[in-house]
Amino acid sequence: MSAPEIRVFNTMQQTKVPLSPITPGKLGIYVCGPTVYSFVHLGNARTFTSFDTIVRYLRFRGFEVRYVRNYTDVDDKIIKAAHDANEDPIALAARFIREFEADAQALHLLPPDVAPKVSETIPEIIAIIERLIDRGFAYASGGDVYFEVRRYPAYLKLSKKRLDDFVSGAGERELLLENKRDPLDFALWKAAKPGEPSWASPWGEGRPGWHIECSAMSAKYLGETFDLHGGGLDLIFPHHDNEIAQSEAASGKTLCNCWLHGGFLDLEGAKMSKSLGNVVRLRDALAQVDAEALRYFFLTTHYRQALSFSDKQLADAETRMEYFYETLKKVDERLEGKDFGPGPVHQDPGRFLRELDAAMADDFNFPGALGALAGLFNEMNQLTDKPPVKDKASVGRTLVALREVARQASRALGLFEDVPARWLSRRRDRQVTRYGIDPQQVEAAIAARHAARAEKTPEGFKAADQIRADLKAQRVEIMDTPQGTTWKVSAEPAS
RNA sequence: GGCGGCAUAGCCAAGUGGUAAGGCAAGGGUCUGCAAAACCCUCAUUCCCCGGUUCGAAUCCGGGUGCCGCCUCCA
Known part of the structure; x- marks a missing residue:
């Protein structure tokens, strides 16, 4: 019985394609991490949870995954936030990196293998910019350096936009020329202003533009061409388009073979976003609901679809986690210290894992995988409470096998990783406190x-x-x- | 104005040509002194609307309607 072929929706081709690693058995994935100027909200958390689950599943499938998720710690917003707080920008960013790490741990996100920071990648960034200038794709102007989009014909190939649409379109935002040759050119390097963090460069004191850091960090840790690149839907344009332009113009190679984009979390019919102000901080949510329940809630919708935040659905998710843990606790108690010897098992315990695998292999169908879980737990309950066969040894062996399937499912999805009794008592403690x-x-x-x-x-x-x-x-x-x-x-x- | 996505039961949500997964809620039942938990049964002749293709369409094509997103702050 061979494992199902993994197919992934690639934003570049707008269709599902077979996952084909550059090096057999290995995968490199780069996920655009947070810009650390404030606390992460649930929308960010959803995207990171989606990619966390994808990485877990790929490892479950036996791939050696190198997972890179960066911190953007040099950026206009950070500088502004630092100015408002009368704090050093680098210090403020470092503070929010610590806060992010605390939140990520609370959400049970796997630590990435590498979590690079812009502030520690400046030499590589300068090197790419120099290369782009040498190759004629970028120019220095008044202490800034810009990428010249008209020189790069494949520009916007990810978002499928056209340059001319920006000129004639009805975009509300005014395009500024500043030091640029074309209003659509974007900054690779920005000349330093007083009070801003800056580094020495061939173009004077300055700092990187927004997109270049990901080009530098992905190349540094995954190579000039890697397997998977992930981020939220809102990063397709301009961030990923610009990343592609910079990286591919500089290297002459394909940046990434497959682009994955996660859908938004909506709150009352609108995208949850910092600019709209309709955000729920992750840590505030985790004060109210169990981390795995939040994770389960995120998994109830396919990662590319919009998900509406809902207290009701979150509460349902926690009830569902309670069902899982109650079942596992009951089964563990039944199995404790028993040896049922060799012999036949009832039905086919492995079928639930195959069902889960088939769902996940098909573009990471989270809800499909949850459906497989329903069958697994139902069967465990049936066998513990109302076994349909009289042979107790056979029932015991089957439960042992199903419990192992549950462990595998846990590994693949990142759910019910806790000790059942501990999770259940923690939940009760929380509610005891909440309701006095x-x-x-x-x-x-x-x-x-x-x-x-x-x-x-x-x-x-x-x-x-x-x-x-x-x-x-x-x-x-x-x-x-x-x-x-x-x-x-x-x-x-x-x- | 350009580009993209979505519309499936009371609610959430899979399913992209072969006759509607799963969860929640609801109703009935088993068990229980009564409950809870668990389990069993019931719960969309139908997938936003109108045409078309096909032996066959929620799935493909054309035309509508509604909602959402991106268009250089954004996961």
Whole structure:
């Protein structure tokens, strides 16, 4: 049984193409990381989660993936934010890099193999710019250096725009000529202004323009041609078009074989973006909802489609994670310390993993993979609670196999990576805090109910049921199990 | 004005030529002293509208309508 061929939607060709690594078994991927002038919001988090999941899956499939995600720590916005905060720009950027790393860890994002910074790539940036000037694609002007777009015929090949559309179009934004030969030329290097971070260069003190850093960093860590380049949809133009122009004009080689772009996160019908101001910070969201629940929520929609932020859907995602963890906990308890010996297993436990693999291989179909999970967990529950076969050893062996499939799925998707009991108790603790529940009072009520039930009289049961109803009104749900009475907090109060 | 995307049940969402995955919600059932959890059953003759191609279309083509995005701040 061979693994399904991986097909990926390439923005350049606007169609799905087979994934074909430059070096068999290896993949280099560059993801445009944050410009660190403030906290990341959920829209950013969605994109990074999508590529995190893609990297996990590719590794699950056996590829040796080199994952590069940069920090843009030199930029107009950083300079402005630093000025407003009366802080050194490099220091402000460093601060927000630390904040980003804290958020990324909280979201369970894999650390990239390399996380380069613009401020540490200046020599490489200058070298590319010099090469572009030598080759006649760029010119120095008044301390700035610009890329001359009319000299590069393939310009805009990613976004499929045409240069002339910019001139005759009704774009609201005014195109400024400044020191440029053409208003559409873009800056590779900007002459320093007082108070700005700057570096020495052949054109005087200055700093890199916005796009050039990615050309320099990707070449430095992945080579002049690499396999996959990812980012949000809003980076296609101008950022990626400009990256392509710079890199390919300088090297004469294809920058990247396949371009991946993630869809937006919408809030109330509009793209969540800092410029619109309709953002929810990642850390604020994580104070309210479990990280894996947020991840599950992101995975409920294909990575290229728009996803609408919704408290309801987020709450559903957390309920779903609870189902997964409850199931895993139950199965682990059933299997603990048991050896069912060799022998046949029930049905075909591996089919769920194949289904998941097939979905992910088809342009990373996250919702399809989640569908496979539904079958897997349903079967685990069936076998633990209501096994359809009498042979207990066979059921046990099957559960062992299914539990292993769940581990593989976890590795491929980055979900339910925690110890089930720990995740569940952490969730309860969070809700106890959120709703101001007193656990000791709950335990006391459970003890009182236990005593009332022990009477086994109509009055006793009536009293026990009243205690249950009272607790439920406080969102506390109690469950009688063979191991005793446990409780949890439900999201909704009893109506 | 140019370019691109989307429209599938009450809600979320897969599916791109072969007869509508999955989740949530809802209703019924099993289990339970009562519950919860879990499991089982039911829940779109139909995929925004109108034409066309085809033995066959949610899927392809043409024309509408609506929503969203990019057009040098943006994941």
